[in-house]
Amino acid sequence: MMKKKDEYKNKHKEKVESNSSNGNSASNDHINSEMGGDHTSEQNLSKEAELENKIVELTVNVASSNDKYLRLSAEFDNFRKRTLKEKMDLMKNASESLLVNFLPIIDDVERAMSAIETSENLDTTKEGINLIYNKFKEFTRQNGVVEMEAKGLVLDTDHHEAITKIPAPTDELKGKIVEVVQKGYMLNDKVIRYAKVVIGE
Numbered sequence: 529m530m531k532k533k534d535e536y537k538n539k540h541k542e543k544v545e546s547n548s549s550n551g552n553s554a555s556n557d558h559i560n561s562e563m564g565g566d567h568t569s570e571q572n573l574s575k576e577a578e579l580e581n582k583i584v585e586l587t588v589n590v591a592s593s594n595d596k597y598l599r600l601s602a603e604f605d606n607f608r609k610r611t612l613k614e615k616m617d618l619m620k621n622a623s624e625s626l627l628v629n630f631l632p633i634i635d636d637v638e639r640a641m642s643a644i645e646t647s648e649n650l651d652t653t654k655e656g657i658n659l660i661y662n663k664f665k666e667f668t669r670q671n672g673v674v675e676m677e678a679k680g681l682v683l684d685t686d687h688h689e690a691i692t693k694i695p696a697p698t699d700e701l702k703g704k705i706v707e708v709v710q711k712g713y714m715l716n717d718k719v720i721r722y723a724k725v726v727i728g729e
Contacts, residue, residue: 626671633667636660668713676712678705678723687712689722696728704728 640656647653676687682704683690691709696702705725712723 629667629671633660633664636663672716673720674714676714676719676723678708678712678725681705683725683727687714687719687723688725690727691724693727693729701728 637660640653640660643656644653678688680701681688688705694706696704696706704727706728707726708723709726710721710724712719713721
């Protein structure tokens with residue numbers, strides 16, 4: 529009987545010790561869990577702060593870029609308007625200068641018309657008209673207008689416009705321009721009027 533009591537006491541003691549040991553382990557796990565939780569929470573706060581800083585930085589960058597874009601757009605618009613105005617002024621002044629230089633020729637023509645009515649010398653009148661013509665030709669040349677050569681040349685559709693064909697007066701003029709009905713002119717290497725010509729066949 530005493531032996532059974534001793535066995536029961538020993539078993540009960542082992543059980544208590546076992547429970548005590550398990551209790552300490554659970555308590556340690558709980559403490560470790562709480563410590564780990566605090567560390568994770570700190571990490572999350574740090575990441576949130578970092579993200580907020582990034583958002584602020586990006587917002588500032590976007591606002592700065594927006595401001596630069598608006599300024600650049602306004603500057604370009606002002607430049608475009610100024611350039612357009614300068615171009616219009618240049619065209620206006622260019623045509624004004626051209627017309628001012630043309631006025632003396634008109635004066636010469638008017639004087640010649642008056643002289644024709646009273647002049648009895650035909651040679652003098654012809655000479656005056658030739659002077660006016662040469663003056664006008666020089667004026668056009670100075671402004672870049674050049675008469676195109678045509679007679680005796682092979683037809684060039686980039687410069688000439690054939691209006692008809694006639695029998696060639698010589699074999700050398702077959703397929704070439706034998707007569708110029710209307711002269712052609714170029715302005716700074718650009719055709720401003722095609723020469724109207726007759727082709728020999």
